[in-house]
Amino acid sequence: MCRYLFCISFNGAAYCGWQVQKNGITVQNVVQDAIERILGLRHNIVACSRTDAGVHANNFYFHIDLELKIPILNFMFALNNVLPADIVVKSIVRVGDGFHARYSCRCKEYIYKVYIGALKNPFLKDLVLPYGRNLNMNNMLEASKFFLGRHNFTSFCNSNSTVKDKVRTIYFIDITLENDIVIFKIKGDGFLYNMVRIMVGTLIEVSEGRFCPNDIKDILENMNRKYAGRTVKASGLYLNEVYY
């Protein structure tokens, strides 16, 4: 029995998020079924995190303890053959028994995509937040710098969250424009429930003039969800990388 770390990428449009649940098909369901179909056994999957319905992943990780009797690459090839077109296994590597997809994670990077083209783009359906007008990049960039460093992110956490320690560190944040898509990239040691979506929603409200860039400082200090901006749609969110 060895521990393997899987890296997958998925288009979350058709799924109720990663984690198995009662009310719909999840990415975990489909991956677990695919593995069972090839190995003949149901395996326990330990993932780097959950994702909400409609959220995507460029790189999402999970570990499984397996008795693998075929070469890893053959197993990966077989899995990709069985998995649907919106989920792909990118790599499988053997890791030590002490490695844990969730607890060994040092930091994570998310991307959020906002489409600013005046007309919606039918080929970006479910892959971006359609916004349809310009965003004030300068003001958003200025505002975004207040997120850097160690802060209590209570104001940027869904109020239903039961997590007690809401202090997180943001290492990097940048906002760029590429082919009418504004890309928010945020790297931190951990993220609270809806945190990226509320951060981006608040930055968009900075662009809209509801907040000044340095209001972010006060919103953080107020430690209350009601002071931050709206939670933007899941469809623009991508788990981009997990760092171990």
Next chain:
Amino acid sequence: MCRYLFCISFNGAAYCGWQVQKNGITVQNVVQDAIERILGLRHNIVACSRTDAGVHANNFYFHIDLELKIPILNFMFALNNVLPADIVVKSIVRVGDGFHARYSCRCKEYIYKVYIGALKNPFLKDLVLPYGRNLNMNNMLEASKFFLGRHNFTSFCNSNSTVKDKVRTIYFIDITLENDIVIFKIKGDGFLYNMVRIMVGTLIEVSEGRFCPNDIKDILENMNRKYAGRTVKASGLYLNEVYY
């Protein structure tokens, strides 16, 4: 009552093609419903062509005779608000009564996209033909030149087609590679049923070595569907432009 020419773009993944039919939702259904919802009347739509289930369009045209009491741009804005995320109206222009979306068409351009990345890309689901390995660009380019000009395309037409005159003229054909996507671009005065998909399928079989580049000449001359290559999937096909 004036005649208007509409240009729309749609992601065909969720639709049973353009034309209204019994067994599923079509793009025409959705567009007609949207127009009816805004104007309160069912209108007759005359389109530039049909498209098969799963086929996309960057620019697809239809005309309607309308009594329009609001400015065209307001009408277009209202329509885009009502239409789902995978269909967008790009322009509406007033045309003369003699103009006809189908019969006034001088030529059409199609694009076909083949993804050659070794791993499938979940974000291109339903938007390309996943091929997973390299294509021999040189051989396909050499072969493609035999399509240029005026030929009888019986060999490149679905054998169920009832069209009698199968002579068509190809003005332009090119094959390029961009970010692991091989793009076939074909412009002609008209296209038979499945013609682009059989042309691309045959060029792929040239790449695979089943045909030599100059076999295309013989396949055309044989005037029999069985001599050409396979019909590739609808998901890679885009109506790119219609020239009036």
